[in-house]
Amino acid sequence: MSTLHNFIAGNWVPSASENTRPIYNPASTETLATVSLSTAAETHAAIDAAHRAFPAWRRTPLTDRVQYLFRLKARLEEDFEELAKTITLECGKTITESRGEMRRAIENVEVACSASVLTQGLFSEDIAQGIDEFTIRQPLGVCAIIAPFNFPGMIPFWFLPYALVAGNTVILKPSERVPLTMTHVFRILEELRLPPGVVNLVNGAREAVDALLDDARVQAISFVGSSATARYIYARAAENGKRVQCQGGAKNPIVIAADAHLESTVQVVADSAFGCAGQRCLAASMAVLVGDARAPFRDSLRDAAASRITGFGLDAVQMGPVISAESKARIGGLIATAEQEGARVSVDGRNPRIPSFDNGYFLKPTILEGLPLDSNVARTEIFGPVLSLHEADDLDEALAIINQGQYGNMACLFTASGDLARRFRSEADVGNVGINVGVAAPMAMFPFSGARGSFFGDLHGQGRDAFQFFTRQKVVVERWPRAVSRLF
Ligand code: NAD
DSSP: OOBOOEEETTEEEOOOOSOEEEEEOTTTOOEEEEEEOOOHHHHHHHHHHHHHHHHHHHHSOHHHHHHHHHHHHHHHHHTHHHHHHHHHHHHOOOHHHHHHHHHHHHHHHHHHTTHHHHTOOOEEEEEETTEEEEEEEEEOSEEEEEOOSSOTTTGGGGTHHHHHHTTOEEEEEOOTTSOHHHHHHHHHHHHTTOOTTSEEEOOOSHHHHHHHHHOTTEEEEEEESOHHHHHHHHHHHHHTTOEEEEEOOOOEEEEEOTTSOHHHHHHHHHHHHHGGGGOSTTOEEEEEEEGGGHHHHHHHHHHHHHTOOBSOTTSSOSBOOOSOHHHHHHHHHHHHHHHHTTOEEEEOOSSOOOTTOTTSOOOOOEEEESOOTTSTGGGSOOOSSEEEEEEESSHHHHHHHHHHSSEESEEEEEOSOHHHHHHHHHHOOSSEEEESOSSOOOOTTSOBOOEETTEESSSOBSHHHHHHHTEEEEEEEEEOOGGGOOOO
16 A cells, blocks of 8 residues: 655655554545655755745746646546546545536636736836836745645645746645545646646645744745634744635525525535535535525425435445544534534434445434524534524524624525525625525635635635735836937
8 A cells, every 4th residue: 555755846755754644535444545744854845845946937937837737737637537536535525526626626727827817917107207117926935735635636726726827836735634636636747847846745734734834935825724723824824924815614504585496495505515525615504594484495405414315425426424433423423412402403314324334434414403503513613414404584684693603604595586685695794605506616717715714814715816815016116217328
């Protein structure tokens, strides 16, 4: 069985760390490979390489840098199925979900190819007599990306292609729980023959992250993960003077008005709550049923949860396992706490029987009813296939539920009323809004937003925000007195 290597300065380098961990298929619990948790010294070697590569890379014309992205897109398409399969094997989601994830990763490469337009500066002639003023967007230097486990293929691409094409050099640290997908992507990057040190892969956990946060040569940190880690990384990186963007956790409410279309809404809400086994930062976690929506939607959501087919993601199923035994135990524990806090478990997905996968980290969809809004579980990100049902008399009450939560990643409204929809999109204090959409995941040309406890920083991943994050604006005010030049 293989032990994964780091990719530093154009070479695959074994880690000397004695701290290793197995990578599991969460459905079968089979060990797929072993990953070393790199030391600070190994992380510094990657920073050295990226730092050395930067001066020549930033001077490589953008029109040449973008050619690597065109080739990257083509190679990702060629390996598309294999990459999707790797995601399913190490992360557990269904193959359809993994394909969707890789598609969004590739879309980010496509959008990053528009760098020649989106990194242009501005120019104002004659801002005073004989004086012009303009801006230049310049790369930052060494940029580090720290990724979570739940989208091993997509999330690094919210940042990597933009950072590269803008002229930065990059160090990626994938989640130590799912490093296989990025190992494959880096084999592709190796084939593209980028100059050594322009892209580097460091496997690891906290020690590697702290080395990135504390090294003065690292100019920028892009992080996605839980809010607790996001807060820590945001504070430490900012203290060290770095540019930083941290996307954190979520607790996403979905509001269903009485005029919402029953069948399609139930299907979309169930896909949002239980798709990817609820391990999406845009998973519906609370459904707020407004007025007369209560009875019909409660019954239909229970049916949708109870009938979802759960199993190994490469088989014909609708939902895979959660990532680990610890996650399964944590989610089961939160369901038990919810019961103690007054909830009724109307659909109970604990201890499911999954034929041929007896030991896998499976939970089936679970529905909680009557969970008090001020309970711990109603305020905690569960990150599993659990949906709590709540009630509100009108849209105002539903908006109050959304806006009093500590997170602000996504909120959705299901309705046939344009008036309600307009109010909702304006007043819901979240970064991503869905109207009759259950997973309001922004396309690559839009920022992947987030607000309040779900995001720390200013500029997000993807699209124009990513170009702004990975470039620094320089303003030039320029005067050329006429008398100076006697050449003409
Ligand atoms: P996590 O915070 O445990 O880990 C994320 C990354 O941080 C990993 O690379 C990990 O190695 C590193 N890390 C973890 N603890 C650390 C510490 N103490 N010091 C330094 N580094 C540390 O998150 P996860 O469990 O991998 O991912 C799930 C979380 O990510 C959920 O909360 C989910 O909502 C969130 N998420 C958010 C978004 C978004 O866009 N807002 C997208 C995907 C996932």
